[in-house]
Amino acid sequence: MTTLLNQQPRYLQLAQTLINEIQAGKYGIGDLLPTEYDLCEQFGASRFTVREAVKRLVQMGLVDRQAGVGTRVRAQQAVSGYQQVMQQxxxxxxxxxxxxxxxxxxxxxxxxxxxxxxxxxxxxxxxxxxxxxxxxxxxxxxxxxxxxxxxxxxxxxxxxxxxxxxxxxxxxxxxxxxxxxxxxxxxxxxxxxxxxxxxxxxxxxxxxxxxxxxxxxxxxxxxxxxxxxxxxxxxxxxxxxxxxxxxx
Amino acid sequence: MTTLLNQQPRYLQLAQTLINEIQAGKYGIGDLLPTEYDLCEQFGASRFTVREAVKRLVQMGLVDRQAGVGTRVRAQQAVSGYQQVMQQxxxxxxxxxxxxxxxxxxxxxxxxxxxxxxxxxxxxxxxxxxxxxxxxxxxxxxxxxxxxxxxxxxxxxxxxxxxxxxxxxxxxxxxxxxxxxxxxxxxxxxxxxxxxxxxxxxxxxxxxxxxxxxxxxxxxxxxxxxxxxxxxxxxxxxxxxxxxxxxx
DNA sequence: AAGTGGTCTAGACCACAGG
DNA sequence: CTGTGGTCTAGACCACTTC
Structure with a gap:
């Protein structure tokens, strides 16, 4: 199961899918995302790949996670956009x-x-x-x-x-x-x-x-x-x- | 090999060790850090753990990495306090x-x-x-x-x-x-x-x-x-x- | 061709939160 | 107790850089 089509790494594709679904309202703010195990099954990917994907959402502030609870949607849009690269x-x-x-x-x-x-x-x-x-x-x-x-x-x-x-x-x-x-x-x-x-x-x-x-x-x-x-x-x-x- | 002593996850301990060594000058700016394989051996850890550790250094701006080349030291201190951000x-x-x-x-x-x-x-x-x-x-x-x-x-x-x-x-x-x-x-x-x-x-x-x-x-x-x-x-x-x- | 980091799998054990 | 995410192992293949 591999593909030439999308050259993006798998975890970025998964991340984008989840981002789209959150923005489309499939998961509302406060809802729990499917568990890592579910996502592994849904996407046919290993837990590593799923976790790399979800990390992106965490970094974007879209979700937060808690052990024993799950992954909760916090925002529909990334909280911050771009950063100017300036040392001084x-x-x-x-x-x-x-x-x-x-x-x-x-x-x-x-x-x-x-x-x-x-x-x-x-x-x-x-x-x-x-x-x-x-x-x-x-x-x-x-x-x-x-x-x-x-x-x-x-x-x-x-x-x-x-x-x-x-x-x-x-x-x-x-x-x-x-x-x-x-x-x-x-x-x-x-x-x-x-x-x-x-x-x-x-x-x-x-x-x-x-x-x-x-x-x-x-x-x-x-x-x-x-x-x-x-x-x-x-x-x-x-x-x-x-x-x-x-x-x- | 387990321990009660340090409650920090393994990869954070490794990261701190590397940070200390960089600040102590063991690796100068421009030098290559040991390869992931070397670090695995040095620390007796898996590649996953070593990579999690090095990720921290990347995020701090201490090193950057390039496939096919290695991990290069870019700074002795984390760049902080004098960086400018663009309002979103x-x-x-x-x-x-x-x-x-x-x-x-x-x-x-x-x-x-x-x-x-x-x-x-x-x-x-x-x-x-x-x-x-x-x-x-x-x-x-x-x-x-x-x-x-x-x-x-x-x-x-x-x-x-x-x-x-x-x-x-x-x-x-x-x-x-x-x-x-x-x-x-x-x-x-x-x-x-x-x-x-x-x-x-x-x-x-x-x-x-x-x-x-x-x-x-x-x-x-x-x-x-x-x-x-x-x-x-x-x-x-x-x-x-x-x-x-x-x-x- | 050899070696690097980047990606990915299929397992495992743990601490923690909830019923 | 079960299930969650957090950590970790030991493999693997790949694209890329360098020689």
């Missing part, structure tokens, strides 16, 4: 090591109503604003223009754009002992402004990738906001997601 | 539930050289190509135009664009028992083509967000490629990353 937060800057940050301007500004939405701040706070161009050794043209806002508590930050190539949020962590626990990122397509077009050496109103990152501490406060505008042909953003149940 | 809510299709897919065309096409790079296929393969517009109930204009390529093995896929609102890769998983284990995503800014401009009801050459996703199975093969082009003002892509504080 710094992978968000996909080029940090190879590039330099040219500071164009650095000044403190008082927040007005047009900015308080973006920074989630209240008007009147005095933040640090840094404008910069990111360059790579290879090309004469900047990769992007960046607009960085830093919370008043950290506006004395030093060594921004130094030779260290370190992302700014790591400087804040190191110089002030603040810990970034969350990063929110939004990506849009935009047309560059004429000022940006001059800085970047592209045509006015050409397409660009706009990336805005909010760096947030453990109390939920915005510590830094960085907006980067990348000319379309000079940058693309790549990421990789993997199913977060273990591949064994 | 920020799932890849950030809108699937609220929107519908209008199929514009569906046809099989033979891969030529211009496509084999994108699809990581060889010329001559016959893939399914679907062109579609994604619409929301709210707006008269489409959110994006999509170009979807599906591997020959799954080109008989059914119910694409049906009322289910299910992402296409989940249809492949359900209808063929194939499991997607990895998604690679690339985001660019582009100018829409004139054909796209007509479909989307925007001005020709206006800026758009270009998102290309490769859906990959466990053998590393490309199962589906989806390219979506979103007019700048109709869509932005958001993600959230958090530090992972999970004990090991």
């Amino acid at each position: 937060l710094g992978d968000l800057q996909q080029y940090t090591a190879d590039t330099e940050l040219d500071i164009v301007s650095r000044q403190t500004i008082e927040i007005d109503e047009s900015l308080c939405g973006l920074l989630r701040a209240t008007p009147g706070e005095t933040w640090l604003r840094i404008e910069a161009l990111r360059r790579s050794g290879d090309s004469p043209y900047p990769i992007c223009v960046s607009e960085i806002y830093i919370h008043p508590a950290f506006r004395t930050i030093e060594n921004v754009g130094s030779a260290t190539h370190a992302p700014i949020y790591t400087l804040i962590e190191r110089q002030f002992g603040e810990q970034i626990t969350e990063v929110q990122q939004e990506i849009r397509a935009v047309n560059v402004t004429s000022a940006q077009a001059r800085q970047l050496n592209v045509k006015a109103r050409s397409a660009a990738l706009w990336i805005c990152r909010h760096y947030i501490n453990r109390r939920g406060e915005v510590v830094e906001v960085a907006i980067s505008t990348h000319p379309a042909e000079r940058f693309s953003y790549s990421e990789k997601f993997q199913r977060d149940w273990r591949p064994v | 809510l920020g799932d890849l299709q950030q809108y699937t539930a609220d929107t519908e897919l209008d199929i514009v065309s569906r046809q099989t096409i033979e891969i030529d050289e211009s496509l084999c790079g994108l699809l990581r296929a060889t010329p001559g393969e016959t893939w399914l190509r679907i062109e579609a517009l994604r619409r929301s109930g709210d707006s008269p204009y489409p959110i994006c135009v999509s170009e979807i390529y599906i591997h020959p093995a799954f080109r008989t896929i059914e119910n694409v664009g049906s009322a289910t609102h299910a992402p296409i890769y989940t249809l492949i998983e359900r209808q063929f028992g194939e499991q997607i284990t990895e998604v690679q995503q690339e985001i660019r800014a582009v100018n829409v083509t004139s054909a796209q401009a007509r479909q989307l009801n925007v001005k020709a050459r206006s800026a758009a967000l270009w998102i290309c996703r490769h859906y990959i199975n466990r053998r590393g093969e490309v199962v589906e490629v989806a390219i979506s082009t979103h007019p700048a003002e109709r869509f932005s892509y958001s993600e959230k990353f958090q530090r992972d504080w999970r004990p090991v």
